[in-house]
Amino acid sequence: MASFFMVKVGSESRSLIVIDKLVKKYEYTIAVNGLSLEVKEGELFGLLGPNGAGKTTTINVLCGLLKPTSGSVSVGGYDVTKESFKIKELIGVCPQDTAVYSYLTGRENVELFGNLHTMPKDKIKKNSDELLNKLGLLEDANRRAGRYSGGIRRRLNIAMALVQDPKIVFLDEPTVGMDVQSRHAVWDFLRELKKRRKTIILTTHYMEEAEELCDRVGIIDHGKLIALGSPKQLKDDFRAKNLEEVFINLTGRSIRSE
Amino acid sequence: MNSEVNFQRIIALAKKDIKRIVREPSVLFMIILFPIVLMVAFAMAFGTVGGTQSVTYQIGIVNLNLEGNHQQWSNYFIGNLTNIKILKIQEYQNSETAQSDLMQGKIQAVLVIPENFGQSCSSYWAEANPSLWTNTTLQLYLDSGSMFATQAIPPIIQEALITTISGTQRIPLQIPINIASPSMVASNKFTTFDYMAPGIFTFALIFLIMTISQSFTAERQQGLLRRINITPITSKEIMTSQVLANMIIALIQAILLLAMSLIVGYRPVGNLASFALAFAILIIFSLCCVGFGLITAVVSKSPEVATGISFIFIIPLMFLGTFVTSGLSTIAQAAGKFVPSYYVTDALTSLFLRGAPITSPTILFDTLVVLLYSIIVLMLGIILFKKFGRRG
Numbered sequence: 001m002a003s004f005f006m007v008k009v010g011s012e013s014r015s016l017i018v019i020d021k022l023v024k025k026y027e028y029t030i031a032v033n034g035l036s037l038e039v040k041e042g043e044l045f046g047l048l049g050p051n052g053a054g055k056t057t058t059i060n061v062l063c064g065l066l067k068p069t070s071g072s073v074s075v076g077g078y079d080v081t082k083e084s085f086k087i088k089e090l091i092g093v094c095p096q097d098t099a100v101y102s103y104l105t106g107r108e109n110v111e112l113f114g115n116l117h118t119m120p121k122d123k124i125k126k127n128s129d130e131l132l133n134k135l136g137l138l139e140d141a142n143r144r145a146g147r148y149s150g151g152i153r154r155r156l157n158i159a160m161a162l163v164q165d166p167k168i169v170f171l172d173e174p175t176v177g178m179d180v181q182s183r184h185a186v187w188d189f190l191r192e193l194k195k196r197r198k199t200i201i202l203t204t205h206y207m208e209e210a211e212e213l214c215d216r217v218g219i220i221d222h223g224k225l226i227a228l229g230s231p232k233q234l235k236d237d238f239r240a241k242n243l244e245e246v247f248i249n250l251t252g253r254s255i256r257s258e
Numbered sequence: 259m260n261s262e263v264n265f266q267r268i269i270a271l272a273k274k275d276i277k278r279i280v281r282e283p284s285v286l287f288m289i290i291l292f293p294i295v296l297m298v299a300f301a302m303a304f305g306t307v308g309g310t311q312s313v314t315y316q317i318g319i320v321n322l323n324l325e326g327n328h329q330q331w332s333n334y335f336i337g338n339l340t341n342i343k344i345l346k347i348q349e350y351q352n353s354e355t356a357q358s359d360l361m362q363g364k365i366q367a368v369l370v371i372p373e374n375f376g377q378s379c380s381s382y383w384a385e386a387n388p389s390l391w392t393n394t395t396l397q398l399y400l401d402s403g404s405m406f407a408t409q410a411i412p413p414i415i416q417e418a419l420i421t422t423i424s425g426t427q428r429i430p431l432q433i434p435i436n437i438a439s440p441s442m443v444a445s446n447k448f449t450t451f452d453y454m455a456p457g458i459f460t461f462a463l464i465f466l467i468m469t470i471s472q473s474f475t476a477e478r479q480q481g482l483l484r485r486i487n488i489t490p491i492t493s494k495e496i497m498t499s500q501v502l503a504n505m506i507i508a509l510i511q512a513i514l515l516l517a518m519s520l521i522v523g524y525r526p527v528g529n530l531a532s533f534a535l536a537f538a539i540l541i542i543f544s545l546c547c548v549g550f551g552l553i554t555a556v557v558s559k560s561p562e563v564a565t566g567i568s569f570i571f572i573i574p575l576m577f578l579g580t581f582v583t584s585g586l587s588t589i590a591q592a593a594g595k596f597v598p599s600y601y602v603t604d605a606l607t608s609l610f611l612r613g614a615p616i617t618s619p620t621i622l623f624d625t626l627v628v629l630l631y632s633i634i635v636l637m638l639g640i641i642l643f644k645k646f647g648r649r650g
Contacts, residue, residue, distance in 0.1 A: 065488065088489060089490050093488045095485055099480055101274065113489065115269075116491050
């Protein structure tokens with residue numbers, strides 16, 4: 001099924017992410033089961049699915065945190081099993097769970113990650129200021145992150161992933177738990193990233209988010225890719241009003257009922 | 259895998275860890291404030307701060323009047339001194355040993371009874387004419403550091419001397435025996451706190467085990483370790499930053515503790531080299547604590563569990579190797595030789611209390627043991643943490 005959908009992927013730019021028959025097994029479960037897809041340079045790709053579908057496991061394999069059980073995965077032309085160090089220089093990852101140092105200020109959190117990517121000091125300062133401003137964090141930048149509200153922490157979570165201006169960005173449920181206003185601010189920010197030709201994989205279970213932002217989406221369920229294409233294309237193919245209906249048509253259940 | 263070590267990353271992480279110590283009240287208390295409070299409390303309880311002077315004076319007697327027919331006079335004299343309640347008499351075979359104890363503050367005075375003491379006393383009773391008496395002089399050495407001793411002891415001895423010669427019934431105008439002007443001797447007087455202070459320095463560092471294990475488990479639980487692992491940082495850099503941060507913390511802690519101990523009256527002997535070596539030993543020992551902290555973090559799932567498990571290491575290190583040791587059984591004291599904190603405290607005690615030079619075999623041996631122990635524990639901690647501890 002996956003290879004059928006892959007035919008529909010545009011071929012005008014090179015694939016920066018190539019996943020081929022990826023399987024990731026845990027002791028008692030198969031989290032990802034034969035996933036194959038490609039993401040083109042500059043594409044904003046949505047990985048959709050209910051909780052436990054295998055989205056986060058796929059992201060963890062892509063950024064070298066987990067080793068595939070079988071199959072091959074390359075990011076930026078590097079094999080995740082052999083060249084994960086090279087991949088880490090290319091990617092920025094915003095984890096699903098907010099991971100910020102509560103005793104550091106927002107600015108210090110962002111700058112720390114700039115230093116971990118060995119950026120020059122002036123570049124760290126410039127990028128931090130820019131990100132904090134764009135994500136509406138400038139006012140709170142010098143307060144300790146431990147005192148932030150949940151929404152501000154999530155925006156900081158994104159800023160920390162992007163300070164090094166990565167070529168490839170993995171955003172794992174970046175807007176979960178955000179209020180509508182914050183979510184729209186993040187959407188605007190992601191659109192801007194896309195304009196700058198960043199290659200982005202966005203996992204979400206908000207179908208409207210995927211429809212709004214993504215060039216293409218892959219819907220996965222129980223570790224398998226069950227649909228792949230642009231939101232419009234999928235809606236047309238399944239004669240659905242939105243992606244939520246696409247998912248219901250495919251699985252017989254709502255994505256949020258999981 | 260990149261094998262290069264990048265100092266920008268190491269310094270950034272080390273700064274982050276130092277900020278944690280400074281900004282998290284519980285950690286700041288455990289690492290800096292608690293040891294300082296302990297130092298002050300112990301100084302007040304066992305040192306000279308707020309203490310009172312003893313009303314008993316330990317006097318060392320060197321009796322040279324041991325031969326001939328008149329030796330009973332010196333026995334009477336010593337007996338009279340012994341009967342005075344505020345004096346504790348300790349007899350010495352020779353003047354050198356007695357003066358050595360005086361210098362160490364074990365006694366407050368040394369009285370030397372001359373060979374012709376008995377003959378002099380006998381002449382007092384045998385001849386009415388003072389010009390026919392055998393004159394002699396008692397040598398008295400006093401601890402110049404004890405104001406009370408210098409004021410009180412000479413008249414007490416004078417009174418005992420008069421009682422010995424003339425009895426309690428009459429007070430003679432003149433006797434053939436003088437007490438020479440007391441020689442003032444500067445002693446090294448040690449309080450209980452002086453013996454405890456080196457152990458307190460060691461004790462303070464031991465709690466790094468708890469804060470390090472809490473830090474790692476909290477970062478792992480919050481997904482921060484995982485997040486850092488997605489950056490190009492290497493395990494070597496993460497561990498180096500930990501070691502660097504904790505070495506700096508150990509140094510700051512030692513400086514603050516030393517400053518506070520000096521304020522509360524601690525007067526360690528030793529020179530600049532002694533202090534430098536003491537700080538170096540403490541910094542080396544901090545590596546051992548990092549190792550124990552990592553091992554604790556490996557087996558702990560949360561900071562709360564890490565707090566509890568860290569006491570598996572803290573308790574023996576504390577009880578067998580710091581200031582607590584002195585009250586333990588001989589078996590427990592012997593067991594102390596298996597914990598590194600024992601050697602840290604022993605080295606610090608040798609440097610600060612005994613005034614041992616930094617090249618003395620004891621100090622070198624202690625330093626070597628601490629160094630080897632620290633390397634082994636740190637390496638073990640790093641290996642275990644790399645293998646089992648980084649998983650989120």
